[in-house]
Amino acid sequence: MDFLDLIQKRQSDRKYTGRPVEKEKIERCLEAARLAPSASNSQPWTFVVVDEPGLKAKVAAKTIGPLKTFNNFVPQAPVIVAMVMEKPKVITEVGGRIKKKEYPLMDIGIAAEHFCLQATEEGLGTCMLGWFDERAVKSLLNVPEKKTIPLLITLGYTPEDYKHRKKIRKPFEKAVKWNSY
Numbered sequence: 001m002d003f004l005d006l007i008q009k010r011q012s013d014r015k016y017t018g019r020p021v022e023k024e025k026i027e028r029c030l031e032a033a034r035l036a037p038s039a040s041n042s043q044p045w046t047f048v049v050v051d052e053p054g055l056k057a058k059v060a061a062k063t064i065g066p067l068k069t070f071n072n073f074v075p076q077a078p079v080i081v082a083m084v085m086e087k088p089k090v091i092t093e094v095g096g097r098i099k100k101k102e103y104p105l106m107d108i109g110i111a112a113e114h115f116c117l118q119a120t121e122e123g124l125g126t127c128m129l130g131w132f133d134e135r136a137v138k139s140l141l142n143v144p145e146k147k148t149i150p151l152l153i154t155l156g157y158t159p160e161d162y163k164h165r166k167k168i169r170k171p172f173e174k175a176v177k178w179n180s181y
C-alpha cells in the first residue's frame with residue numbers, strides 16, 4: 001500500500017466486533033510506537049496494554065462522556081492501550097522549560113500515530129481517546145499518581161460493513177504556506 005493510501009485509510013473507528021486481536025498484531029503496533037522518534041531520544045512513554053476483559057470493561061467505562069454522549073463505543077473494543085507519559089531526559093526537560101515546549105506530549109502523539117498507522121496496516125481499527133477520567137484509569141492500571149496518561153487508544157476489528165469516511169480537513173491551501181505565514 002502506498003503510504004498516503006495508508007494515511008487515508010486510518011480513521012477513528014468507533015465500532016468493533018468481538019473478534020479477538022492476535023497478540024503478534026498488537027505487538028507489531030507496539031513496536032511501531034516504540035520506534036517513534038522523540039526529543040533527545042528520551043522515549044518518555046510506557047504503553048500499558050489492557051486486554052483482560054474485566055479490567056478493560058472498567059477502563060472503558062471511565063471514557064464515556066456525560067449523558068453517554070460520546071465514547072459509548074469504547075466498551076466494544078477488545079483492547080485499550082494507555083500511553084503513559086514518563087519523565088524525559090533532564091536535558092529535554094530543561095530544554096522544554098527554556099523553550100516553553102512540551103516535548104514529551106509531542107513524543108506521545110507521534111508514538112500514538114505510529115501505533116495507529118501500524119494497526120491500519122494490520123487491518124485493525126483504532127481510535128485515540130483524549131476524553132477519559134484519567135485519575136480513575138491511572139488507579140485501575142496501577143500508574144503512579146504523579147504520572148499522566150495523555151491518551152488511550154482503542155484497538156480491534158471493525159465490522160465488514162463499517163464505512164470508510166472521506167477525510168474532512170482544511171483545504172491544502174489553507175493549511176500550507178510557502179516561505180511566509
Ligand SMILES: Cc1cc2nc3c(=O)[nH]c(=O)nc-3n(C[C@H](O)[C@H](O)[C@H](O)COP(=O)(O)O)c2cc1C
Pocket residue numbers: 010011012013014070071127128129130131132151167
Ligand atoms: C488527541 C486526540 C484526542 C481524541 N479524543 C477522542 C475521543 O475522546 N473520542 C473520540 O471518539 N475521538 C477522539 N479523537 C479522534 C478525533 O475526533 C479524530 O481524529 C478527528 O475527528 C479526525 O477524524 P479521523 O481520525 O477519522 O481522521 C481524538 C483524536 C486525537 C488526535
